[in-house]
Amino acid sequence: MTWQSVRFSLPPWIEEVAPQGLVLPTLEERMRFVIELANRNVKAETGGPFGAAIFEAASGKLIAPGVNRVIPSNIPTAHAEVMAISIAGQMVGSFTLAGAGMPAAELVTSSEPCSMCFGAIPWSGVRRMVFGATAEDAEAIGFDEGPKPHNWIEALEERGIEVVAGFLAEEAGAALRAYGEGGYEVYNG
Amino acid sequence: MTWQSVRFSLPPWIEEVAPQGLVLPTLEERMRFVIELANRNVKAETGGPFGAAIFEAASGKLIAPGVNRVIPSNIPTAHAEVMAISIAGQMVGSFTLAGAGMPAAELVTSSEPCSMCFGAIPWSGVRRMVFGATAEDAEAIGFDEGPKPHNWIEALEERGIEVVAGFLAEEAGAALRAYGEGGYEVYNG
Helix, strand or coil: CCCCEEEEECCCCHHHHCCCCCECCCHHHHHHHHHHHHHHHHHCCCCCCCEEEEEECCCCEEEEEEECCHHHHCCCCCCHHHHHHHHHHHHHCCCCCCCCCCCCEEEEEEECCCHHHHHHHHHHCCCEEEEEECHHHHHHCCCCCCCCCCCHHHHHHHCCCEEECCCCHHHHHHHHHHHHHCCCCCCCC | CCCCEEEEECCCCHHHHCCCCCECCCHHHHHHHHHHHHHHHHHCCCCCCCEEEEEECCCCEEEEEEECCHHHHCCCCCCHHHHHHHHHHHHHCCCCCCCCCCCCEEEEEEECCCHHHHHHHHHHCCCEEEEEECHHHHHHCCCCCCCCCCCHHHHHHHCCCEEECCCCHHHHHHHHHHHHHCCCCCCCC
16 A cells, blocks of 8 residues: 555446436436436445536536545545546546636536535536535435535636536435435444 | 546655655654645646645654645646545545544645635544645735635634644745746646
8 A cells, every 4th residue: 555646436337327428418317317326326335325427518418427435435535526526637638627618517416515525616617516405405314514605606606607506406305315214324424 | 538437646756755654753844844745746847836744643654645736637636635635545444534543633734725625624534734835825826725714714623623824834835936936837827
């Protein structure tokens, strides 16, 4: 074991659910896709009940998926959004999705971002962020969302990042509640 | 290129500067070490002017180093603190450094954490966070620190994480100023 590097890996099943070349034209499809990532991650016991993905906003072409991998990877930063943002950089070969000539990108996530993932969004270069379940839904089953600014949505919008809050929140919240009722491990509770 | 995984790698020179088994008993030594990581990263052209490390707080045993790798890796989340926190989890085999029976850990960073790195600190399990240069020093050369809560230090302390602000700030700030004067690339400016 050395500290030269650490690999952030999605579960082996990701290529089944998220095949290369996937295009999801509507926001409903994109949100249902990340909810399915969250549900599949729980069923496969490959991480926490959170899914996220980055798409080309206009076409719906999937740039990178992500699921929570904290416990199985022993990586505290391996939240679904950080996974998707980090993998997206690799996929497009750029440290920002807002580079000259790039199509506008959006982050869709099954649950309101925590303090870390919120803070990562401006560095990703996405132009829009859409979340499903709210922090209250996640906190209701024992997850801790961390200390965000009270005006965090405005803080993103001031930076030119549109926010869509609570989209398909009922479906997204159901995935969290199923996890809570399943008696799975909740970290940082 | 697939989205199955992404590797966060430190530069090849890291094992020279940060040999396995390194112990730095005093806080001065630990801060000078992370400033040296920042300076070396600039000189070697392996990333931005930021260094961080996680230590066992009492003994000063190095658990994991980190440097900024955003531009060379095409990973927007590869800040020095996220690197150190993520590698530390792998080194100790746990998603938290605050597990039962573990020695208290501390994060030492050459510059005030940005919004993302601030948000990651509660998930790391460190009990203390020490930074050198301030956000103003980083912003003076064009880096963007992101939207943190105005009371971010208190927010960490309320969670039981002691904060030491501006430690050896003059030396730490000099590393940033040298980078600014060197005409290197500043991202998200």
